[in-house]
Amino acid sequence: MELGEVVRRLEIESLYAEYGHCLDADRLEEWPDFFTEDCAYRVISAENFEAGLPLGIIYATSRNMLVDRVMALRRANIYEPQRYRHLIANIRPLNGTTWQDDGTGLDLSANFIVVRIMQDGAASLFATGRYVDRIVRHDGAWKFARKDAVLDSRQIDTLLAIPI
């Protein structure tokens, strides 16, 4: 493995770690900064994803829509206090791609587990799944140009407020 790839893999590992920490620490206002301005972000069930059905539980086609999502969560929507704990692992190039960066970005997948902790302390396995992502280098940092959080289950317990 050449040194450049080692460095790239460490950078990408860090990107995912920071992404999960940002959401878990309730720093939602910083969350859109992980994305490019013209990004696409969806939370979608594996059932829809594999059937080629486009519907996302969250469906955004710009960073500004992510800004709006955070604003609505903070100012308009009503939900019980809750936090997440993300475990993100098994980051690897999507099938048929490599860790090499040809200048146009990388296609990656990563597994996630999200535990949801309610204000009374009840913790539950809220979501499992995989990210199907495209990252690009922008102003010296990796950003998500596309992120699909593909949920293994078709069922959401109660509601999905905080993004995955």
Next chain:
Amino acid sequence: MDRHVPAWPQEGNSRVPYRMFSDPDVYRAELDRVFLGPTWQFLVLADELPAPGDYKTTFLGETPVIVTRGADGRVHAMVNRCAHRGNLVCLKHQGHAEALTCVYHSWSYDLDGNLKSVAFRRGIGGKGGMPDSFRLEDHGLRKLRTDDFAGLVFGTLSPDAPPLADYIGNLIGARIGRVLHGKPKILGTTSQILHNNWKLYVENVKDTYHATLLHTFFTTFRVSRLTAGGGVLIAEGGGNHASYTRGKHDTVGREGSDKLYADIQSMRDGLRLADPRLLDSVEEFGDDVTVQILSVFPNFVLQQINNSIALRLVLPKGPAETELQWIYLGFADDDAAMTERRLLQSNLVGPAGYVSMEDGAVGGFVQRAIVGSENECSILEMGGHEHASQETRTTEASIRGFWQAYRPLMGL
């Protein structure tokens, strides 16, 4: 209802005892009397089963049901329970099969639910097997009546349910036809587990009073306000309803409306969307109705919010648990821009919906709050005591209509 349930309050439909949402005896009785009683329940979209052999499984209440496209091209529905020893016949959520074969002992049914073969029926070497008196034709799957309305397939196990078109009625039927104006194209599905009795969600759907108060996104971004024109249409019998918002004009003017809603926190902030394409809707239905929420008793909902169209099915899963299934629709002749518009507007609804996520939780809040207060009652007096159509949404008339339809079935 005969088991330990006190008489209904004398105020009638404007009081609902909280035990209706938590009592296991009430729940058990309504599985039989409402869901297996003379009601029609949504099963599938006809377009979900395009080819003979396509099938999907669903429920009448908690009773599992198979819906098939038969060799005759018609939609059939049967209880998903083998006539032999009661096993589930179809295990998959949906699929395609030439015949329906139970995995337990390989009893096999045709797509209409008729028993066609029994493994080792004649025994082996003259020993064992079924008696000669056993007749295949006496042991099919239990069949539902099915009927189609505007491409929506409904089913019932009751011979006493009136014809589907009569059950839906002209008033509400026309409002279904208004939304389902083309060949549907499914954009996706999702499902929510709600920690509340199914009727709390159905009440919420019929509750035109709460929508712009609980869902402040509605109000803040002027998607819908009570001050806009609108009303509720309630079918004779009370159980079916359609509420509508005339979004183009506000009855008290923009400033008057802002004043009436001034106590809502997010209103005061003067919030604006950074990317307002979410609210970029187009006129689609030939009228000025921007929001229409419609229900067919007991558990079917058809929603139009701007250009976002979805079917919702409310499935009981116990006295205090409900599955809410969503099917999001467009139409076969939508262009790419229209599909994208519907997908963006789908952010308004569903488990993460800007104007619906609260509905996933508020029923659970009620469910928690009523513990120990089973003999007390909720108050449904907004808009009076009747359950007739009204030209306002500042009313609980359609919720009273639900209880008007529900109580006779339950003997309450």
